[in-house]
Amino acid sequence: MSNDRRFVLKGLAAAGLLAAMPWAQASTSAAAPLADAGVADAATRVTPLVSGSALDAAFLAGVRQATAQPAGSLVTQPLQGLEASTYQQLNALLNDDTPTLLVGLLDDAAAILVLDLVRSAGGRVLSAEPHRIGQDSIGQQRAGALGQALVAGAATAGRGQENGNAYVALRCVI
């Protein structure tokens, strides 16, 4: 594992993101829709990031659907707290040089940190768009659609619901 990748993970752990961050990981098969330029050649694993909101489940369901994996094969591991064990758990998950597509639906604090850590790791930010999304059924649908769109590399721009909470939908390769 490179130092850069280790710093990303350590930074995420220190940020407190991981305390509330269910961490899901899915290996994508050749048939998975990662065919947009610059990703298919680089990323063979998809890791969704969320920051403890009511939309997490809907977003993760969208990601799962887009990765075309059977439900059981998407490993979700909620990481508790910021203790050494949390960091070690996360470190073990990404302790390899497998290029990873990070897709996230994050609040602003989490998004700022993730984007900065991706920059430090020499990663690429394919997109990072602000959204306003409600907690209602429309919001849930939107979160799921964003999960699918981010994996597929489709456009995600658009503010959404004016009175919704602020989120950032991001897509990066590290």
Added chain:
Amino acid sequence: MKSKYQALPKGVSENRFDAAIKKFQAALGADQVLTSADHLRPYTKVMMSVPDARHQPSAVVTATSVEQVQAVVKICNEYKIPVWTISTGRNFGYGSAAPVERGQIVLDLKKMNKIIHIDPELCTALVEPGVTYQQLYDYIEENKLPLMLSFSAPSAIAGPVGNTMDRGVGYTPYGEHFLMQCGMEVVLANGDVLRTGMGGVKGDKAWQVFKWGYGPTLDGMFTQSNYGICTKMGFWLMPKPPVFKPFEIKFDNEADINEIVEMLRPLRIANIIPNAVVIAGTLWEAATCGVRRSDYTTEPGATPDSVLAQIRKDKHLGAWNVYCALYGSPEQVEVNWKIVTETIKRAGKGRIVTQEEAGDTQPFKYRAQLMSGVPNLQEFGLYNWRGGGGSMWFAPVSQARGSECDKQYALAKKILNKHGLDYVGEFIVGWRDMHHVIDVLYDRSSEEETQRANACFNELLDEFEKEGYAVYRVNTAFQERVANSYGPVKRSVERKIKRALDPNGILAPGKSGINI
């Protein structure tokens, strides 16, 4: 004609830039020269109330050694390429990693991240620019060194070189970071390597212990400036005290700010309370313990005082929340604690909360961590108060007098509320000064709100200046404006120095308003 680059340096053609890029690749290695949109995007992200495009870099280059930094400035001189240097690039509300002007290349020193030396007896450190506070903390912990760090709130991911070079402050007795800096290595625009203080003396061992050296002391001129690229910096570390006693004092009324400052200043100047005392307003506290504005209201505009009162009630927050700590031997702390508690008792207002009483509750926990040199990122909660990614830190300084704080608070709140924004602020009490830090938070995804935030920030600068106040630090979109606050003679001197040291104006032109 559309360029293959995201931007070009001012006055540089694409062909000429092509040639410069080839030279950078030859000098640094192709993988250390980035020009693609995907790679540049995280360097372009800004939180200021201006379009991203104004701060779009043309390329990013990374260096791994002083020699590579020298090679970069040589090429920049040859092709007249302006270069914006970052260490970790975590300046957030004071400007992120993006350059001050469109088209500048970013020199990212993140890979120069060696902790060169830590002396546990003399309590000194010498580090490269890419070293983060978390890295230093881990080193100190792993090696069981009896030392304590001081850092700004984005502690874990920020670093001492960048923070000190921007004259940032922390929350321990060593919180005035530039005061604790001792010795710099700086690559000048002509490629020369200058070591300040004792650093130029052959065989010297006092570089990190004696700041002044001989003749003019030059370190200060390299901070918040564009006269050189710092490639090593020494600084002092505080010995870890046997006893650390953090505490909070909650005050119920906004009008209490005057009395709070008058009460605490003598304790601070006399070093009874040795650290930079923080006096945080309700919304700063609320946001850092996870409260979002949308939890209480979705109405646009400034948050009503009635909502603030409800948040205080729900979250057990004061109108002002004072954080300080005592450090030392058990005997020292006992004596000073008696002085502090008696002072507060005499004042007849203010409720003391100790660490034992607060337990692991936020925001006490992260404040105690900041005051004891334990990195955390809890303060990023501020960005969720309104959401939308807009943040600009407005940081006027004043004397540490209650009347000054009263005046600044009233003026700031009036202007912010007029523009439909909230007062989210804190005062940081230095020995004799007050850094008043206000996070102008707004929804940057709304063009209308961004325009309001821009107008608000300009009005804050203008109205505070009329009252004799200026900011000590500002984001890159307003650096030229703020330079004017400090008068024409200072600007003229800065320009003359710039022309003498950097005749081609390649080093961060526009930084702090300094150009050739």
